[in-house]
Amino acid sequence: MGKGTYSRAIAKALGVPHISTGDILRREVAAGTKLGKAVKGYMERGLLVPDSIINLVVEKRLSQPDCARGFVLDGYPRTLSQARFLESRFPVDVAVLLEAPDDVIVERVSGRLVCPRCGATYHVKWKPPKVPGICDVCGAKLVRRRDDDPEVVRERLRLYRETIRPVVDYYRGLGKLLEFDASIDSREGIPLLLEKLKAFRAARPYAQAVHV
Numbered sequence: 001m002g003k004g005t006y007s008r009a010i011a012k013a014l015g016v017p018h019i020s021t022g023d024i025l026r027r028e029v030a031a032g033t034k035l036g037k038a039v040k041g042y043m044e045r046g047l048l049v050p051d052s053i054i055n056l057v058v059e060k061r062l063s064q065p066d067c068a069r070g071f072v073l074d075g076y077p078r079t080l081s082q083a084r085f086l087e088s089r090f091p092v093d094v095a096v097l098l099e100a101p102d103d104v105i106v107e108r109v110s111g112r113l114v115c116p117r118c119g120a121t122y123h124v125k126w127k128p129p130k131v132p133g134i135c136d137v138c139g140a141k142l143v144r145r146r147d148d149d150p151e152v153v154r155e156r157l158r159l160y161r162e163t164i165r166p167v168v169d170y171y172r173g174l175g176k177l178l179e180f181d182a183s184i185d186s187r188e189g190i191p192l193l194l195e196k197l198k199a200f201r202a203a204r205p206y207a208q209a210v211h212v
């Protein structure tokens with residue numbers, strides 16, 4: 001949904017860690033850990049992992065020393081209970097809502113290809129590999145993540161819109177919500193979002209951390 005691209009770029013510009021709960025969980029699944037086994041079924045079906053599991057994962061990661069000076073979260077919180085938990089343990093300065101029409105999102109996400117061997121990512125339309133279906137870096141056969149199938153994406157979106165509303169209302173109520181139209185090209189969008197974030201933080205000098 002572009003959130004990976006945006007949040008990675010923002011974290012880099014701010015010099016803080018980029019923490020994607022989806023990436024953490026995918027690594028656990030690939031490594032076949034106890035946590036990975038517990039979350040695999042949810043992820044393959046495009047369902048949210050239970051709050052009790054994901055909150056522990058995030059708490060552990062944000063307690064590490066590299067997060068002391070701030071962090072950018074990607075894909076968390078996704079439910080009101082996650083937002084309340086985060087706010088009670090690691091209150092954020094700003095929550096960014098990236099918005100785009102469903103069709104734009106489905107096109108972007110379902111065109112993604114990933115290399116199962118080295119992790120390089122591609123897009124059939126926007127960032128195609130030199131040889132169709134083959135990784136430029138290591139030559140392995142590219143795959144589509146199971147949860148990037150168009151049908152799974154639509155189910156994720158439906159769930160997302162249903163559960164995100166109370167999260168958005170929560171951050172709006174706290175005066176921490178920044179809404180951003182992410183349907184423009186990210187090369188234009190990233191500098192624009194950075195500007196908006198800086199203005200947002202300047203208006204709130206107590207700022208310490210950022211959440212996307």
Ligand code: AMP
Nearest residue numbers: 021022042043047048049054075076078
């Ligand atoms: P993402 O890469 O952020 O789209 O996440 C991929 C999958 O990981 C999601 O479809 C969920 O199954 C799971 N996941 C990631 N973040 C969360 C979260 N905050 N709450 C629940 N499940 C999550």
